[in-house]
Amino acid sequence: MLHARIVRLEVIDLRFPTSDTLDGSDAMHPDPDYSAAYVRVLTDHPTLEGRGFTFTIGRGTDLCVAAVRLLEPLVVGRTLASIKGDMRGFWRTLTSDSQLRWVGPEKGVVHLATAAVVNGVWDLLAKAAGEPLWKHLCALTSEELVAAIDFRYITDALTEDEALAILRAEEPHRAERMRHIASHGYPAYTTSCGWLGYSDEKIRRLCRESIAEGFNHFKVKVGADLADDIRRVGIIRAEIGPTRKLMIDANQRWDVGEAIQWTNALAQFDLWWIEEPTSPDDVLGHAAIARAVAPIGVATGEQCQNRVMFKQLLQANAIEFCQIDACRLGGVNEVLAVLLMARKFGVRVCPHAGGVGLCELVNHLVHFEYCAITGSDEGRVCEYVDHLHEHFEDPCVVRGGRYQSPNMPGYSSDIKEETLRAFAYPNGSEWLRRRAEAAPVGAQL
């Protein structure tokens, strides 16, 4: 199957009308329509097709779709074998187009599009191998894994030799860990209880349900109003009791000084981390906050644009929890770089998930990380949000508060055909229906 050649990328602007229900609302994103620039990587093989996407929240998805189309000529014509044989070069081809990089570089729309394409190619490779992505990654040698990483701009924090040494030292344990995680899963935490916009009653009910489901870590959105936050965080702490972990998430709402004051005002509720206290660009700001709110840890990463920013967050002791995003970093290749840097700096990776499809993707990443890099899930949790999984062919499964191991070949990124038809924007059947309903009577012709 490695002789298969990529012949075309088909890109779909996929949007779910989640703003109707306030699912996913936070202090900076009050009305998200969970969306994806969804890429089908078509090959000349009769059945082999890769699927990748980047997660967005509505407007702007079209920009990512257009950016994927600009990347398409860099991918079409490549065989899987040629890509697999030069993963680092392939990745750099996408991130270093001499004209396109000007409107990044390696950030924003073009980097999100890179993620969609790169993830689609990894899905393709895993499917060609007949393995779920995490097992496909575990089947690669340490040398092959390192050969997928572009070390440009990070060698002052992690050299290729250091990365190789980390992987080689863990390689003998991989098989045993794969068996272990396949039977035990990986710890998850839930954000479903504490979105802004939910009523107190709904929060209480969701907390109780989550405890019954086996969750031990709970996250709540804060940052819009301190009095309201104290009330809501207090409700959740009361519901979950003194021993379960409680985290707060400000979604970049604050300046540095404000973040310190606000977090310390909520410290009475025994917080495990403060997430996204300020601008995702502010490495030094996060470091200042980390010093001022300890022992509460600082967490960030869902909008951390690339490995260069994560490198600095680690170098500056700015984060205790590294929240990689499978679709904001430039796909699997760049995720590998960050996982290895985090390991070197002794920082725990607790991936961002939720949105649409992020849980499906990061489940593979934490599985791989456990088996090949850390061998531990101690004090580590992967975010879980119970939204939109029904649209996936291989939805993630969380049982007893733990992610179960994916088993289908690929990166679990296949979205059902009927979903693609219904939620393609603006002319999918669901969007046409909604516009027809919204139109005044008589205007529907």
Place this chain on the structure above:
Amino acid sequence: MLHARIVRLEVIDLRFPTSDTLDGSDAMHPDPDYSAAYVRVLTDHPTLEGRGFTFTIGRGTDLCVAAVRLLEPLVVGRTLASIKGDMRGFWRTLTSDSQLRWVGPEKGVVHLATAAVVNGVWDLLAKAAGEPLWKHLCALTSEELVAAIDFRYITDALTEDEALAILRAEEPHRAERMRHIASHGYPAYTTSCGWLGYSDEKIRRLCRESIAEGFNHFKVKVGADLADDIRRVGIIRAEIGPTRKLMIDANQRWDVGEAIQWTNALAQFDLWWIEEPTSPDDVLGHAAIARAVAPIGVATGEQCQNRVMFKQLLQANAIEFCQIDACRLGGVNEVLAVLLMARKFGVRVCPHAGGVGLCELVNHLVHFEYCAITGSDEGRVCEYVDHLHEHFEDPCVVRGGRYQSPNMPGYSSDIKEETLRAFAYPNGSEWLRRRAEAAPVGAQL
């Protein structure tokens, strides 16, 4: 005229085929087609129209054009009076769209588009006042200037009160400085001599011409090959003599360690600054380089995405020269924030220019900065590249190595109608002609 209302944005994808001649080639961008997402801000006033743009280098311009169209609903319907009365709020409206910010935030394609729109609105305001932008800015009170700045994420480096104090202290000197700069101009440096891809002979000739024109500062592109750099930098130092300033520009080619070694290998030529030694995202890397190559100064900024990154470059003592870009920062409002932070931290602003139209824009910015913030051009220079000025209605003029003061109302961003018709991409007359010439005989039908 402040009752005029914005009715529409017209956006043009404008591209010049500069890759033919290697003008503007550097280590990371070997074949740029200088381009712009060019915005006409149309009003209900019969003659009043604003013009703004963001500079790009070819592919990806279409993404910025599409992003401007997404911003259009945030602007249309606003009167000039309502914008002028709430400049900070207007700016934050553009940068904080709850869905669109996900694909930034405040970086890459969406922020470049923001710059185009914001610059177009300032052009409109200056034209409505009948003043060139720099004089229009100088006519604003310190309070009005501060009210244009979004201090979100920078208050730990510069508060509103501090900004106001800086401006107020300088306000009594503005009128005198305006007279002074109108007769003396502002010092420029030239990058035209030292692009990669130029022959030695061409470099020598251009150096001599530039000296004859009155330039005292020269910049050369480096980073592709050390032996070649030593030869080319040596040629320029020999041509310009021992007293003129010589700067090198690596356009992000190096990792941190490599930047230190390479720069020190060229230090023999008495360098004033090393520009863009590494990733524009690497604040801590620039700081490490700055410590290791002193007394050579570190300069960066043309791809510094926003005020939050500039804040950190200043906080970390990472730069001696702050190279704002009029089109990468989110327009005039965000430039004001960076000018004031640089002043507080005692760092010289030496704007990035060149491309298409950047010289026209930054000339206004250095004029304003001189009059209202620093009162000094000592050790400060503004980049000048002698390309594409012929397409502007009010081209910048550099005489005796100094930028002359712009006099026409607006931000000097009006591009000639015939240029817009010829270089609109892909169907402007010049692009049609080139494709017809490139097509094989018989295929032109």
